[in-house]
Amino acid sequence: MSPSVLSVDTVSRWYGNVVAVNDVTMTIGPGITGLLGPNGAGKSTLIGMLAGFLAPSAGSVTLDGATVWKNPEVYRTIGLVPEREAAYDFLTGWQFVLANAELHGLPDPGAAAKRALAAVEMEFAQGRKVGEYSKGMRQRVKMASALVHDPSVLLLDEPFNGMDPRQRLHLMELLRQMGADGRTVLFSSHILEEVEQLAQHIEVMVAGRHAASGDFREIRRLMTDRPHQYVIRSSDDRGLASALIADGSTAGVQLDDGVLSVEAVSFLRFTELLPRVARDAGIRLFEVSPTDESLESVFSYLVKS
Template identity: 65%
Template sequence: MKVELNGVSKWYGNLVAVNDVSMVLEPGVTGLLGPNGAGKTTVLHMMAGFLAPSRGRVLLDGEPTWRNPPVYAKLGLVSEREAVHGFLTAWQFVLASAKLHKLPQPEAAARRALELVEMTDAQDRRIETYSKGMRQRTRVAAALVHDPAVLLLDEPFNGMDPRQRMHMMRLLHDMGANGRTVLFSSHILEEVEQVSGTVQVIVAGRLAASGDYRGIRRLMTNRPHVFTIRSTDDRRLAVALVNEASVAGVDIDPALGLTVRASDYGTFTRALPKIALTTGVRVEQLLPTDESLESVFSYLVAA
């Protein structure tokens, strides 16, 4: 089952949250990647029918999701906000979901969903006594109870310990392999890398990149890196660095020290100690300046 966004924009007054995004989600797992505040949640909520697009169309299997409750028979949503009815047990909560879906055998469906997320041991405890990861899995069970063809998850790995994370990743991967359309959002590249083959990257409300994650990963790692260096003799080090092939440029600032633009992260960081050693300059400080995720993404946008 396909989810389609055709020229979708969302604005709040003068603020444009999502700007002319078009994408098609096919069966399999897709990662929606982007820094915090990029508009991932807005895109997800529009797909899930919880926000009206200001322009464009959001279609699930050819039908609009906005003001169309019947789509929830085919769609499951795990929102980021971990709101659950804390006074219910996981069993009651998932069973209620199954009943609200009017499934023919709600008990069997609830049992299957709870087994899938490995929550059967704790299913008779009230949800308010659960850890964050257990709540998350309970919510996933409730979203899966009707075996939806499309599953949307907003930051599903938040608050999970490594074991739970692995389990959730395997679950999503299996669902994708079984022909479900799974989309999950994340601001962490490694999470997306481990689960999904395809990635949609959103930066500042725009679709910045789309497609196979390996290509995007390469783009991200091969970008120029900027370092600031303080040493005992900046000028002499600068002269030596200019001869290094992985260095694209050097600035000298008496106050800040050296600013070095390296074309290749690995080669440069391996070469620097040797250069310092041969020139007899002691490096006092080496700081990568653009390692924040935002800069990685903004580089992607420019690329």
């Protein structure tokens, strides 16, 4: 199986006045790439364009140099697991995967369906209707239908939603094996730890824009080293504020209505600074609480950096 490369070149997609993806450029090659970003960041829209189900409003998406949009040949190469439900509830798991094998015109669709269901450990439920499946089981049967034609490119939109820990670990191991085999695997997630466990490379999307790119250590460092906001309670808030200002290692200190707010330049630096400053000033710390740890605030910083 020859390696495949997806290329996104200055791609935008808008719906009326709403811009879902804004001037994104990236290359996705063999191995596992994580598409990371908060809900509503444009991840599903981008995957829809990569899979050829959505036309870019501007720019181009290509697979090994060939335009993806209106090119049915790419489906010999691409397997897609969409986030939205995409299975017929009245079919059994076996019938659903078999139908996909037949649609691909495979020489032995029955054998292909059997291999795909075994790969996701769904043989035990293949005779049950999809409408009776749990969320995790539906995710797995969608995965089987995406694998049935042995694609070299796999696109997965939030594939771990609804899976229990054992199912999650099994799917992660399956994707690791596919990446090691030289396939091009892209999966989206809004959970950083999920991406860290699996992806060799991370692309970050925020509010439709491409915010960062690199291995997970680089992305984690960008997130960790950003300014952090804290609320602190101590035995002497005024004295602690004066000590922190004197040190000069914080970006801002504010004491308002008995609440001490601090903007730290770096998480790692601040965790070393605060205990030392408090100890030297003889001040006891009662509470140190971050106030800006939402994914949206972390990712928004990446856009500005």
